[in-house]
Amino acid sequence: MEFQAETLSSPSGASLAWRRLAAQGEARATVQIHHGLSEHAARYERFARHLAGRGFNVVAHDHRGHGATTADDAPAGVFASSKGWAAVIDDAQAVETAARQHFGTLPHIVFGHSMGGVIAMNHAQERKGEIAGLAVWNANLALGSRANLMRTVLGIEGLFKKATAPSTWMDALAFKAWGKQVKDARTDFDWLSRIPDEVDAYINDPLCGAPASISLWRDFIELVERGSDENRTRMMRLDLPIHMAAGGEDPATDKGEAMDTLKARLYNARFIDATMRFDPKGRHETLNDEGYEQAMDDFANWAERVAAQAG
Secondary structure: OOOOOEEEEOOOOOEEEEEEEOOOOOOOEEEEEEOOOOOOHHHHHHHHHHHHHOOEEEEEEOOOOOOOOEOOOOOOOOOOOOOHHHHHHHHHHHHHHHHHHHHOOOOEEEEEEOHHHHHHHHHHHHHOOOOOEEEEEOOOOOOOOHHHHHHHHHHHHHOOOOOOOEOHHHHHHHHHHHHOOOOOOOOOOOOOOOOHHHHHHHHHOOOOOOOOEHHHHHHHHHHHHHHOOHHHHHOOOOOOOEEEEEEOOOHHHOOOHHHHHHHHHHHHOOOOOEEEEEEOOOOOOHHHOOOHHHHHHHHHHHHHHHHHHHO
């Protein structure tokens, strides 16, 4: 069972580093994973192997500007020279198409963590009724008025730097600020997990932790606003199973409040199958935090139900 990166050409012009893992035994469905900001798909190997053991094919790729994915207009920390948000969604759909070609016409479930959850929501909106289930974990789709503040900060910083340069101001307002919210923190990244070894693995990974560019943050804001747009959300099937996960000590989601807002938004839009997994002491990376074994099982149990319903 391998989870090694291969190259997939995307219509966006990117050479995507994507990974596949076949289900053990008869496959129930295919799960497509979207990773978060300043990380990469290889970090989800444990999750992928768990899902394969439960009968799911798994695919994942490094987003533009991350990991081993390359594109002429996407150096490290950059989605694209223009409309990077659109290129990222084109890539997501290219991976879905490749997965269907490789594994056949099985139910397709889209999973995303953090920034990947924002991408997963956009992916599902674009595909409307063509996916079987959507999982949005530890994502903030509730920026509200902060979106304008972030744009202002990025605009001022952009007066002194190229759009492709790392945004030190947003890094201070995001990653560094989140690190300061953890009491008695051992490192600046303890907000990710309560498990020291998991935090150290992230810190020591050369493909993790680098500040995102000014342009990528602008694209991220666009993805959040599109992902939270009520009209776009209503274009999805109202019976689409949606699974959420949040941690009560996750500063990146306002200690889970952003996920509560998403759940309420889905309820108000009349979605009939939206469920939430909540760990009151959980930090940002549910899949790398205390209780990750149960979290993986909880997702697999939900995915089994989704696959059975999709028939």
